[in-house]
Amino acid sequence: MSVAPLTDSYGRAIRDLRVSVTDRCNFRCFYCLPHGEPPSAPKEMMLSYEEIEYVSEIFVSLGIEKIRLTGGEPLLRRDIETLVRKISAIPGMHDLALTTNAFSLPERAQALKDAGLDRITISLDSLKPEVFKKMTGVDVLDRVLEGISAARQVGLVPIKVNAVIVRGYNETEVADMAAFAREHDISMRFIEFMPLDSGHDWSRADVVSGREIREMIGHRFPLVATRGERGSETATRYRFADGAPGEIGIIAPVTEAFCGACSRIRLTADGQIRTCLFSKVEHSLRDVVRSNASRAEIIEYIRSVVMKKEPRHYINDAVFEQPARTMSLIGG
Ligand code: SAM
Numbered sequence: 526m527s528v529a530p531l532t533d534s535y536g537r538a539i540r541d542l543r544v545s546v547t548d549r550c551n552f553r554c555f556y557c558l559p560h561g562e563p564p565s566a567p568k569e570m571m572l573s574y575e576e577i578e579y580v581s582e583i584f585v586s587l588g589i590e591k592i593r594l595t596g597g598e599p600l601l602r603r604d605i606e607t608l609v610r611k612i613s614a615i616p617g618m619h620d621l622a623l624t625t626n627a628f629s630l631p632e633r634a635q636a637l638k639d640a641g642l643d644r645i646t647i648s649l650d651s652l653k654p655e656v657f658k659k660m661t662g663v664d665v666l667d668r669v670l671e672g673i674s675a676a677r678q679v680g681l682v683p684i685k686v687n688a689v690i691v692r693g694y695n696e697t698e699v700a701d702m703a704a705f706a707r708e709h710d711i712s713m714r715f716i717e718f719m720p721l722d723s724g725h726d727w728s729r730a731d732v733v734s735g736r737e738i739r740e741m742i743g744h745r746f747p748l749v750a751t752r753g754e755r756g757s758e759t760a761t762r763y764r765f766a767d768g769a770p771g772e773i774g775i776i777a778p779v780t781e782a783f784c785g786a787c788s789r790i791r792l793t794a795d796g797q798i799r800t801c802l803f804s805k806v807e808h809s810l811r812d813v814v815r816s817n818a819s820r821a822e823i824i825e826y827i828r829s830v831v832m833k834k835e836p837r838h839y840i841n842d843a844v845f846e847q848p849a850r851t852m853s854l855i856g857g
Contacts, residue, residue: 530588545856553662613641627672706771735777757788
């Protein structure tokens, strides 16, 4: 029986689910969780693997094509490979990805691949140890680089690497990171700094715009826009004009918002659906699932929540207020 895909009230099809599996993180990125985690909620508030599997299967039956496991740091959740195995086995699942800081990847990459993970995205904000430490709060650049090599060795390719670019920290490294992408055949994603930091220190002046990033790379390595529909992708993508390996993606939610084509919703580790990174409200799928609701009732609930998806974010409006939960709690 074919089921109508999830669609919001603006006609956007929802195809992409991000599932945060933990609020915990072992890094202290200044733009995310500089002062550490808030006291953790009791374990019973968190979705179990069985619950995540159950709702993921329902989401896939409603047309979700891509699931990304994230956090917090997803590799801190015990035995995450078990969850990867369960989700990758869901009939109709096409694309299972995971975003990680790569600290544990040297030891875990093979098991994740064996469990059925399709793709991996690794966060890496600097190639200089001192800047890496300043941005992430931990002095472990070498391990992250090892993690990238491990991902390649086990075939978790193509590898995406995310760098949040913040003025005064790492904007002078943008072209060097593009060189790194060429050398290692990586899809390097440059992300604008968003107001999602728990320190509430975000300032517009610190945002290095997508345009600036494009120009800085283009001076050293001329870029050619990748042809074809961007669709609901967050990144505008470029290849190197000289045919070198690797790819550049620029994610500019602040200066070039792409809300009109957004196909994403998020599920937090404690089972709340967020229809936008900047949502002011959350919807407790956990409570619905635990109320012994039937499958049909859960589907009806999910559809009703998706209909409430915001038309756009309001970062650039005078009335903008930063959401209470940070990226690490929402699931980036
Ligand atoms: N711990 C994992 C990691 O480091 O990739 C997954 C979670 S992390 C919250 C996901 C992504 O969100 C990372 O690439 C991180 O750089 C990005 N992020 C966090 N806070 C951000 C902010 N204020 N602006 C832009 N990106 C942010």
